[in-house]
Amino acid sequence: MEPAAAWVPCDFQLAPCWSVEPGDFQLANWAMEEQGAVWAPGLPVQESEFTDITGSCLQTSSPSSSRGGQLIAHAAATSHSDPIDKAAQELEVDFHDMQMTIHNSNHVNPIHVLEEVASEFKADIDMMKTKIHRYPASIRGLGELYTVPTTVAVGPYHHGQHHLKAAEKVKHVAAYHCIRESGCSVQEMYDAVVAVADDARRLYDKDVMAGIRYDDFRHMMFFDACFLVQYMLLHTSARVDPSLRSFFGSYANNIFHDTMLLENQLPWQVVEAVMRFRNVSLREFVGSLRGWLLERRDPDQKRFASDGDNYEPPHLLGLLRFCTVGRNTRKLPPIPQTESIPFSASAVELAEIGVTLTPSKTTELIRMRMKKKWTLFTKLSLAPLTLDNVRASCLVNMAALETCSIQSFSGAPDEDSAVCSYLLLLSTLVQKKEDVVELRQKRILQGRGLLTNNDDTLNFFTSLQNLRLGSCYVRIMEDVEDYKIHKQRRDKVKAFVYKNMKIIIAVITTIAAVVSILGMLMPRLKSR
Template identity: 55%
Template sequence: MVPKIGDFGISKCFDEKQSRHLTPNQCGSWGYIAPESFGGVITLKSDIYSLGIVILEILTGHRGGARTAKKHAEQEEAKPGSGAEAESGGGDVGGNLVSTADDPLGASAELEARLEDSSLVADTGFNTFMPIAEKFSNNKIDIDMMARKIHRYPARIRALCLDERYSTPMVVSIGPYHHGREHLQKAEKVKYVAATNCSRNSGHSVQEMYTEVVQLARRARGLYENDLVAGISDDDFLPMMFFDACFLVQYMLIMSDTDDSVEIDDASLCSFFDSNDQEICHDIMLLENQLPWPVVQAVMKFVKVPLDRFINSFKGYLQDHKDKLVGKTSSVGNYDPPHLLGLLRFYIVGENRTQPDTKFEISSVSFSISAVELAEIGVTLKPSETTEISHMGFKTTGALFAELSLAPLSLDSERASWLINMAAHELCTTSNFRAAEDEESAVCSYLLLLAMLVDREEDVQELRTKRLLQGGGGLNDREALAFFRSVQSLRLGSCYVRIMNDIETYRYKRQTRTIVHFFTGT
């Protein structure tokens, strides 16, 4: 008697949003299939049970499943008129089996007594199995934590082989991943000044604010990769959380000021922020340079930051010439960000109010088309009327013409870094782009569409002509082309797949209409 393929994967045969499922149809082997399955109940733990039995048999050398199957066969043969059924059914479980009271390991009283001995438990591998089972049961927790964690760069981003400036802070470390780097030490002294200024602004003592932060910072440790924070004691970790939060709050306070009403008493703090404005702006948007948002909020309980104004100061950051693009100011709603990068990405992406209900089940796109080639088939490139990245789309404007609209972009090295890190955040927090809303993969879609449009430097120039690329003080045509080529291997975002499908459909219909017109003149 050996386990069969049918014993595994059964619990995945229903909607992932369900935790239980009732079905009269089950198949599997006695001793391996989970007991509740015989009652027509499938749970998320059914696979774990089957795997656990196999692991225990390997570790202990006992074939519990075989004994249970034999016992079941004997019971079936003892039933009146069941001989033929037992012969035809073998060891597989049919639809007539609805319950079992069998011990899946067939443990006798003697074995149970022996298992009570802790040394035997260790010898038989139960101590080895328990952490494995616990790890499987914690999978759902890990998935739920994806959106909250402070992630490292995913393999897909590392594979882009981008310059170090896209991942390494220039002047200030936020959180533990870059803490202690020699070239960032000047900012450590500035953080102490920021904490003092927070205390002065709020009228509360540093100790009072620190106590509030510590209550959250202890839990924040679990949001970082354990192998990188395991060696950091609370004596180092907790003050780091506090001073980093004070630094961010002071920076947000200054950046949200539009009428010089914010008072920064310390001249050295003002000087540091003013002289390193672009570098700090770069550093706070690095994926690996983040602080859990609840820790920042703990300081904001004492120092009020007008988040609406702060967000609006960055909402149109990807454009030089905003004009009327920014539109109405943003109000902070119910969105609960994991960190500052997540907060700003949310409002830069915006909401795609025009997305259809249809989800295209496409895992790859079979063609690419440049800006020049789009023009040849009657597609006009057009900058969208807002700065929000999610407002991208393709629409026909007649039988033989169409428009592809994207948010305009002023591409320099700093904004390129923002885009890369926002895309990295999407890759880390959304496991399945096709099952998520368009906004969850909007930056990846945006970068892929721009990358699709450029194959030569002339294509980059075409984007400038169409005002999709703004300004001339950022990356030159060669540098922009190199950047767009580097992001072509990003995961396909849902907006990108939809637009590429629309372009392909349009191109096919246009060719058909052209052929009909050629032969019929209509």
């Protein structure tokens, strides 16, 4: 692990020049003078030197040293190669006599190298639910609308892309207001982020992180966390600076889209580090997310789940997924492992066989089920949806999160695969444009947010047919098939009755006449 370094934001050209004086923050030259040392984010600190680069006023002096307490000078971070890779390169395997030779004066035992690899592999598996995953191939193929941020980069995967650089300045403004509104010093809040940043680094893709210095990563985590905290505050009753509120309002759909991308996430412990200084009411924030699937939200949807207070999300997308899925109140047996479902049913086909599609009374995705009333009426209910590009992207990214973080859907709770189940069920129902019309008429698809036309909606749903089979989806499709089989039997009985109606009537009439005659004869026989 690299030692802590001076706070030098990666993209210092966009950083506003702020000055920090005891008890006061001014938007001019952000420098801090403590115990005879002056600190200025943006460049490494050199002793007694004044530097003017790209219009920024940066004053520097000699540093002091510590990891999390004082910010220290560090002109250039040294890049450390992976010790496992290095040791592995020092191993040579002779496949002729199956002997291993170590070209190392320290006589490294090859089993230790393999042990480290195995340990690292196990750690990766253990972190599956908290890692910041890359897109699986099935999702990445859907296109940039579902995978690439439009306005702001959060985390390292999309950091530095040209079309996202304008938002870097906004991050610095967000940091300024976070610090000022918290009443703490820059150093205190930054140290809190540094304390968790190095651990959070492990959650990102190792190949990406190999090209990012430790101090650069810490600065990225700090500014991104401040941005997200201010964005979350906007959705609560807390006061947010008018300039930030204006920016968030102008790019509301874009920012919501970007902050809910799988590859554009910040580990929750980093966000919490800033929230300890600038408190966010999670109950209010989560309440603002409820019912987001619909254009018109039901006020009752703002209730927070009873177990939500104890939920620790991996990141913001994970929190949205938790709010959207809901909790299953029914205890159902686990489904067996299955690779495919050999049967399907479109919306129009279900209508033809007597299954009525109905919107659930809630937008929680877990509430999808077949409901049988007597023997003649059956309903299939699922959450209603206002389908536009932003909502479509969020659903796809939540499905990608389930795909990457859950090793096996069979045996796992239904909630773990609810988004995949929901999207796969819709993709099964929508096979032709007539099915899209049927979903509209049945109020499953609502509002004005539908994709451009029926063709676009059809293309969206049919593109999702390669999603993994969620347990809720498997249960419903088995119920549908079971209903089809029983209906076929009932239809055969009906057809037999229809074709043989005259004979059946004649037989019934004959039986009735015999019964009537017997009824008349019985008293006479008894009297004898």
